[in-house]
Amino acid sequence: xxxxxxxxxxxxxxxxxxxxxxxxxxxxxxxxxxLTFFLVSKSxxxxxxGTSTDTIPDVAADEWIKWNPxxxxxxxxxxxxQCPACGEYYKLLNAxxxxxxxxxxxxxxxYPLAQIHFNAxxxxxxxxxxxxxxxxxxxxxxxxxxxxxxxxxxxxxAAAVFAGYARDILRIDADRYLADFDSESVQAxxxxxxxxxxxxxxxxxxxxxxxxxQIRNPSDIVGFRSLLDEALADAEAGNQ
Amino acid sequence: MKLSPMLKQGISKTFLIILLLISVIxxxxxxxxxxxxxxxxxxxxxxxxxxxxxxxxxYSTVYGVPIALFGVFYYLFVSVLLFLYMEGVRxxxxxxxxxxxxxxxxxxxLIYIQAFILEAFCLFCLISALSSTALFVGxxxxxxxxxxxxxxxxxxxx
Numbered sequence: 001x002x003x004x005x006x007x008x009x010x011x012x013x014x015x016x017x018x019x020x021x022x023x024x025x026x027x028x029x030x031x032x033x034x035l036t037f038f039l040v041s042k043s044x045x046x047x048x049x050g051t052s053t054d055t056i057p058d059v060a061a062d063e064w065i066k067w068n069p070x071x072x073x074x075x076x077x078x079x080x081x082q083c084p085a086c087g088e089y090y091k092l093l094n095a096x097x098x099x100x101x102x103x104x105x106x107x108x109x110x111y112p113l114a115q116i117h118f119n120a121x122x123x124x125x126x127x128x129x130x131x132x133x134x135x136x137x138x139x140x141x142x143x144x145x146x147x148x149x150x151x152x153x154x155x156x157x158a159a160a161v162f163a164g165y166a167r168d169i170l171r172i173d174a175d176r177y178l179a180d181f182d183s184e185s186v187q188a189x190x191x192x193x194x195x196x197x198x199x200x201x202x203x204x205x206x207x208x209x210x211x212x213x214q215i216r217n218p219s220d221i222v223g224f225r226s227l228l229d230e231a232l233a234d235a236e237a238g239n240q
Numbered sequence: 241m242k243l244s245p246m247l248k249q250g251i252s253k254t255f256l257i258i259l260l261l262i263s264v265i266x267x268x269x270x271x272x273x274x275x276x277x278x279x280x281x282x283x284x285x286x287x288x289x290x291x292x293x294x295x296x297x298x299y300s301t302v303y304g305v306p307i308a309l310f311g312v313f314y315y316l317f318v319s320v321l322l323f324l325y326m327e328g329v330r331x332x333x334x335x336x337x338x339x340x341x342x343x344x345x346x347x348x349x350l351i352y353i354q355a356f357i358l359e360a361f362c363l364f365c366l367i368s369a370l371s372s373t374a375l376f377v378g379x380x381x382x383x384x385x386x387x388x389x390x391x392x393x394x395x396x397x398x
Contacts, residue, residue, distance in 0.1 A: 018327040025323045029264070029316055033271045040275035083285035085296060115287050204286035219282040 056209055057196040064108045064136050067097060071105040072235040073211060073228065078111035078197045080205040081123035081143050082151050089206045089217075090144040096224045104228055108140065110193040111205050119150060119158040124190040126162035129180035133172040142169060251385050256326050259378045263319040266371035270311030273364050277306040294362035299353050307350070311368055314343055318375060325382075333386065336379045344376035 059065065059074060077093070079086045093106070110128075112120035123143050130139035142165045143150075150158040159181070167174040180186050197207070200214075208215050210231055218224045276295065283296030294300065300307055318339055321332045347369045354361050 014328075018324065018329060021327060022320055022323055026316070026320060029267055029319060032264070032268055033312065036268060036271040037275045037279065040272065041279045080285060084291050085283040085285050088283065088296070113285055113287050116285070116290055203288075204284040206284065217282040217284065 054201040054214070056200040056212065059105075059107050064131065064140075065105060066108075066137060067101045067104050067106040069105055071103055072238075073103065073231045074105045074107060074209075075228070076107040076109060076209040078109050078193075078202045078205060078207040078209075080110075080112050080117055080120045081127070082117035082120040082147065083113065083205045084147070086206045087144055087147040090141075092221065092224070095221050096228075099221075099225070100228050103232060109197060110190045111197045111202055111207070112190065112194065113205060117151075119153065119155060121190060122155060122159050123150070123162065125181050125186050126159070126166070128186045128189050129177050129183075130166055130170055130172060132180050132186070133170075133176065135166075135170045135172055138170050139165060251382050253326070255378070256322065256382070259375060259382075260319060260322045260326070262371050262374050262378070263315050263322055266368055266375070267312065267315035267319060269364055269367045269371065270308050270315055273308035273368075274306055274312055277308055291360070292362070294354055294358055294360050294365055297358055299358065314339065314372075318343070333383060337383055340372070340376040340379045343372040347372045
């Protein structure tokens with residue numbers, strides 16, 4: 001073998017050794033990735049469902065109930081109008097309603113995180129004030145649909161936006177709405193929902209309860225389908 | 241003329257190992273965000289943690305692919321290039337400069353979105369921003385030292 005050939009062979013060997021090492025390096029990194037995925041999948045969730053002793057108040061007749069009010073299956077949402085995640089779930093629940101609106105009872109409860117969402121309590125009061133004139137869900141929808149608009153506003157501007165919805169879109173008695181918005185009874189209704197959730201250990205929004213038991217928030221309609229189908233099948237079996 | 245052993249003197253091995261470690265941190269961080277995206281709980285708001293505005297926003301994905309996943313491939317790529325560079329494959333330097341520069345500008349864009357559009361930051365996104373910036377600066381430093389040592393060894397070379 002000539003000197004040149006020897007050098008070339010050595011260079012080739014070095015090159016293949018480098019490639020081998022690089023391959024091992026990639027394998028190490030993929031190992032890190034696999035481990036990360038494993039740990040994330042095994043880690044306890046941030047909003048761990050409450051223990052069985054954490055019971056929420058029973059659904060009362062004067063609560064905000066929609067879909068099928070006579071269904072044996074009840075889905076309760078603790079929600080905050082200013083929470084972006086609740087805004088996303090508003091859209092998702094509209095899709096769920098198309099499939100389960102006639103089979104499931106849905107209850108909306110206020111859980112305004114006032115410390116981080118400065119207009120959340122006002123939004124809750126606006127929905128309650130509209131509700132006194134029979135337009136709770138209309139206000140609820142409008143508030144969620146325009147969440148980005150009023151979330152960044154100051155308190156008085158946001159309140160004016162809600163009053164504008166009452167007057168111009170829902171076309172309810174504006175003076176009465178304003179009086180109700182500021183009334184103690186409307187605030188008490190919001191506070192009562194919040195207190196009930198707090199006692200049960202609700203610490204994030206949205207938090208869902210299916211037939212009284214906290215569920216892990218489904219991330220899409222498929223998740224809702226499996227939970228609701230199971231609850232409906234259980235209710236059916238209980239009837240027979 | 242054989243340059244490579246002498247070129248090595250310009251950049252200490254420790255410096256390259258630090259860069260490699262930073263790329264591993266970035267890689268693990270991006271993997272964590274990707275795993276959270278696919279496996280984690282849905283987005284919620286809470287008093288203690290605020291809202292997961294950033295990772296839940298529409299800016300967190302491009303055509304349904306989480307930006308974090310791009311980050312995983314980016315750090316994997318940079319890390320392998322750094323590794324090869326340490327092994328003496330000098331030709332990868334231009335790819336390192338190219339990719340970390342791209343990474344740096346993408347980082348600037350993501351920071352801009354967090355600061356001015358979402359007005360919210362996410363810790364793990366900031367870790368990635370730090371590591372990609374460090375890689376960018378570090379690789380430029382390697383490039384600079386490299387040029388200097390080429391000049392020293394071959395004063396007439398351009």
